[in-house]
Amino acid sequence: xxxxxxxxxxxxxxxxxxxxxxxxxxxxxxxxxxxxxxxxxxxxxxxxxxxxxxxxxxxxxxxxxxxxxxxxxxxxxxxxxxxxxxxxxxxxxxxxxxxxxxxxxxxxxxxxxxxxxxxxxxxxxxxxxxxxxxxxxxxxxxxxxxxxxxxxxxxxxxxxxxxxxxxxxxxxxxxxxxxxxxxxxxxxxxxxxxxxxxxxxxxxxxxxxxxxxxxxxxxxxxxxxxxxxxxxxxxxxxxxxxxxxxxxxxxxxxxxxxxxxxxxxxxxxxxxxxxxxxxxxxx
Ligand SMILES: Cc1cc2nc3c(=O)[nH]c(=O)nc-3n(C[C@H](O)[C@H](O)[C@H](O)COP(=O)(O)O)c2cc1C
Ligand SMILES: Nc1ncnc2c1ncn2[C@@H]1O[C@H](COP(=O)(O)OP(=O)(O)O)[C@@H](O)[C@H]1O
Numbered sequence: 001x002x003x004x005x006x007x008x009x010x011x012x013x014x015x016x017x018x019x020x021x022x023x024x025x026x027x028x029x030x031x032x033x034x035x036x037x038x039x040x041x042x043x044x045x046x047x048x049x050x051x052x053x054x055x056x057x058x059x060x061x062x063x064x065x066x067x068x069x070x071x072x073x074x075x076x077x078x079x080x081x082x083x084x085x086x087x088x089x090x091x092x093x094x095x096x097x098x099x100x101x102x103x104x105x106x107x108x109x110x111x112x113x114x115x116x117x118x119x120x121x122x123x124x125x126x127x128x129x130x131x132x133x134x135x136x137x138x139x140x141x142x143x144x145x146x147x148x149x150x151x152x153x154x155x156x157x158x159x160x161x162x163x164x165x166x167x168x169x170x171x172x173x174x175x176x177x178x179x180x181x182x183x184x185x186x187x188x189x190x191x192x193x194x195x196x197x198x199x200x201x202x203x204x205x206x207x208x209x210x211x212x213x214x215x216x217x218x219x220x221x222x223x224x225x226x227x228x229x230x231x232x233x234x235x236x237x238x239x240x241x242x243x244x245x246x247x248x249x250x251x252x253x254x255x256x257x258x259x260x261x262x263x264x265x266x267x268x269x270x271x272x273x274x275x276x277x278x279x280x281x282x283x
Contacts, residue, residue, distance in 0.1 A: 008043070008067035018042040018097035019088070020066075022104065023140070025052035027063035029160040030101065030131035030138040035064055037099045037126050043092070044068040047076070054140055054147075054159075056190040059166060081112040085120045097124040101131075133158055150195035150251040162202070162247040165191035169244055173223055180265050181272065182236055183215070183229035186244055193228065194248060196255040200275045203230050204245035210235060213275040214246055217255035221264045231268075233276055250278070 020034040024046045035044065044066050048057060050073070061068050069091070079087065084107050089095060098121055105113040118125045131138045138158050146155040147163060156162050167186035184203070196217030203212040214230045230246060252274050258264040 007061060008069045011043070011067040013043075013069070013092050014094060015041050016043045016067075016092045017094050018099065019045045019092060019095060020099040021045045021047065021106075022101065023047055023049055023052065024055070024060060024068075026054035026140040026143055026159055027060060028054075028138055028140065028143060028158055029133065030128070032064075032160060033131050034099050034101060034128055035066055037097075037128070038066055039097070042066050042099075045088075046070050047073050049073045052140075053190060053192040054143060054163070063161070077107070077110075079107050081107050081116050081120050083107075084112070085117075088121075095123060097126060099126045099128065101128045103130070144192055147192055147194045150197055150254070152194060152199065152248045152250055155194075156248070162249060163194070164245055164247045165193070166243055166245050167191075167228065169240065169242070172227070172229065173219075175222060180261075180268050181231050183231045184237065184244060186228040186230065186246070188228055195251070198252045198255075198271050200249045200252060200278050201230065202247040202249065203232055204247070205232075205237065205240070206242045209247075210237075211275070211279045212246070213252075213271055214248075215255075220255065220257040221261070231272065233272065233279070 018038045018041065020038055020042070022031065022034070024031050024044060035042070044064060046060065046068050048070055055063065057070060076084065076087065098117065100114060100117065102114065104117070114127050136142065136154070136158065143155050143158050146158070152163060165188055167188040170185050170187045172183060172185035193216055199214045199216070201212045201214040203210050210232045212230050212232050214228065216228050218224055218226050230244070252271055256267070258267065
């Protein structure tokens, strides 16, 4: 049956018969493997540690058709095993099945793991073996490391999608259009930012997706401040109030200090050529 995306605010918890439990920052391919084991009345129980920065809470539902219910780790981490199961049964009275990964632990001092879950829960417990891709274990902390290294392609493989951040447009130095190329300057709050450098990206503005190039880093050649700036390839777009989304595809080069604006401008024009060639070759 074709299922449509359901927000947890619209789904009655009484209808839920299966749940997957975890942190789910990233909604990566291992998380998706858990979700495949849910039935059509399945839900995601997301335990919020406060550290999520790949898919912060309000951005997570986009990546699953199953409704997500959020619980704050601080409020449940003291529970003994039986109290945790009791809570789940109170929350989801018709719960028949729980899906977790091989490393799932819960409760006081994380002393209850999958064996205890099987012992304490009267229904079915499905445990997913460790998911790896090309011998790399798929975990949000591993994906964060690849992003911090600028290895977007590996991060994207593990995510099963292009890493995407959301930001608000802010005013830049006003140098871009005059001395370089026009850019949209962004303020990014909740998302992990990849390593400083220049990236091939796609930018979504007002639901339209554009090919783009994005600089992240300290503007060591101009004012030294940290910036996230996107240039839309082949278009001149005015800054606007739209929330902007950036999808990362590939790093072109590291951040660099240039001897003057002329050199920086020449390099930016080269970067733009590389990005355009990339998009020509994939289509
Ligand atoms: C594709 C691209 C690459 C960039 N690379 C660098 C760089 O390597 N080093 C640097 O200091 N600034 C770099 N910048 C940032 C420029 O310094 C910045 O665009 C300029 O300061 C204009 O800023 P404004 O938009 O706030 O006016 C780059 C910008 C773009 C669009
Ligand atoms: N590589 C993996 N293979 C199998 N299950 C996993 C894997 N990564 C996470 N899980 C399971 O997914 C759920 C969410 O785990 P979480 O700790 O939020 O993920 P991560 O390890 O990526 O931070 C847990 O039940 C966990 O056991």
